[in-house]
Amino acid sequence: MRKLISLVVALVALLVPGVVSVGSAVGATTACSYTNWVQGQWYVTGNIVKFEGSYYIAEYDNPGYSPTVSTWYWDPYNCDGGSTSGFPVSESLFNQMFPNRNSFYTYSGLTTAISAYPGFANTGDDTTKKREAAAFLANVNHETGGLVYIKEINEANYPTYCHPELPYGCPAGPNAYYGRGPIQLSHNFNYKAASDALGLPLLTNPWLVEQDSAVSWKTALWFWNTQTGAGTMTAHNAMVNNQGFGQTIRTINGSIECNGGNPAQVEARVSAYRRFTGLLGVTPGDNLYC
Template identity: 70%
Template sequence: MSRQRIIAFLTALAVAVGLAVLVPLASTASAADCAAAWSSSSVYTGGQTASYNAHNWSAKWWTQGETPGAADVWADQGACGSSSGGTGGTTGGSGSCSYPAWVAGQNYVTGAIVQYSNGSDYIATHDNPGYDPTISTWYWSPYSCTGGGGTTPPSGSGFVVSEAQFDQMFPNRNSFYTYSGLTAALSAYPGFATTGSATVQKQEAAAFLANVSHETGGLVYVTEIDKSGNYCASEPYGCPAGTYSYYGRGPIQLSWNFNYKAAGDALGVDLLDNPSLVETDAAISWKTGLWYWDTQTGPGTMTPHNAMVNGAGFGETIRSINGSIECNGGNPAEVQDRVNAYENFTSILGVPAGSNLSC
């Protein structure tokens, strides 16, 4: 007797004697539907779900801008399908756009479009071997799929520090250091004060401005007082603007010919031949400060940007800027001055200062 007939016979017999029939069901297991795609600009509270990288994620508590899988705030709810709901994809925050995630070390040609971990899209403006899209506008520019290339600098209202708060932080600043100059400079390093949660973004802005305040006496000095120092190191490109032309300028007091060369190359401006631009163009001046903050480790082990967004604390930003002189007991009074400014600025922005404040 065939298997099908045996099953039919046993079923009929069970019905005849009043037994419950347990019929094996066809397998219907499948991946859960994906929730709406995660967006870096959206706020999620505890229990809310979003999809990212073909998984559903549940927020444990309030979060904004913290990538599922990379932040402890998200709990993995398992793989999800694409039959309904969000795409669960790698393009959270891009609406109908779908671009591959940026991969460090992967070669990109001009015109390639990727999505960075902050949820924003970037287009390669020059061929590069996988440079970080938030490092320089020479290699990458912000991109909007709905309106083409998006290279317009953020407006003042888009910065986590308002103009009124900026004025409160620097009541006696030199008129050269304009708020509009700062906000215009933000386009060069779009990852600055936009990475991580809203609290982390404000902490990074406060940390940058606190160090800037210390370097410039509260944004009073555009150039260093003593300009007689020789900051012309023996480099292949020399010092075309003159031996004594590379003294400290701008919010981070950019010094030495090799720093002017490197900053200029990153920003697409010839600062080696025209170092005076750092003291005459407010946007370029602010950009040199952001260049150091986002790309240079100095005497430290990480960039100040990475120190703030990865939880190393304000003390590590001091180490990266002047740690060889001030940290490890070198000049505790100078360190404390920076810490005092940082605590003041985080208070103005309404966020905690966090831990690891000193170096």
């Protein structure tokens, strides 16, 4: 795959002047010399640009979208020829954690999505980073039955997620905003908020979350890193500020599971978290329950 990208970039350098420097093929040098991103200029998959002191590679064709706003279209790029994520879980360990996962939930989709939230599992010391990665994956494991389910099983719930009284309504239809993805994004207001944050048309095309692995992972990371949900803090802040795994459960499912709401569900999440931290070689820390 990397060789294919190298060929694409080399061809683009010849066919699209000013997009990449001639002779600077992917992985061929340790010093980046790519040209600055230009707003409104058309970029094709494989183009590499410099933006605000960092480098980005186009994951999809786009008409000059910002690399740090429209993160679906761009990935951070390093001069050794690869995307960056800093994620402490290797692909082999990911596969060990989810032996029965649906092929839709790819490791590459996850690492691509992480570029939208570079602080995720990359804040604090190594133990904190690994605990956050384990906490995220443990909750994802619970929400999807081990990364098996892409969308909500109970179709009877689908109409309850449309709130037509909101100004933007339900343009994709009254039954379109059911749970999807690793943290089961649901309700039209969440699709609207995630759409705005990620620069994706999720309100009008919520099916992207069940069709594109990176998009699906990005919605989960959007919630994890930016939403307090039913709690008082984001799940990311709970882990990096040593508030404990229990606070991530509260953020995701609040009183439905916490305060004795459903102790068996809480126990299942904690069990997965203990297992994943063990695989990563760190202790789970305190405050595991909510």
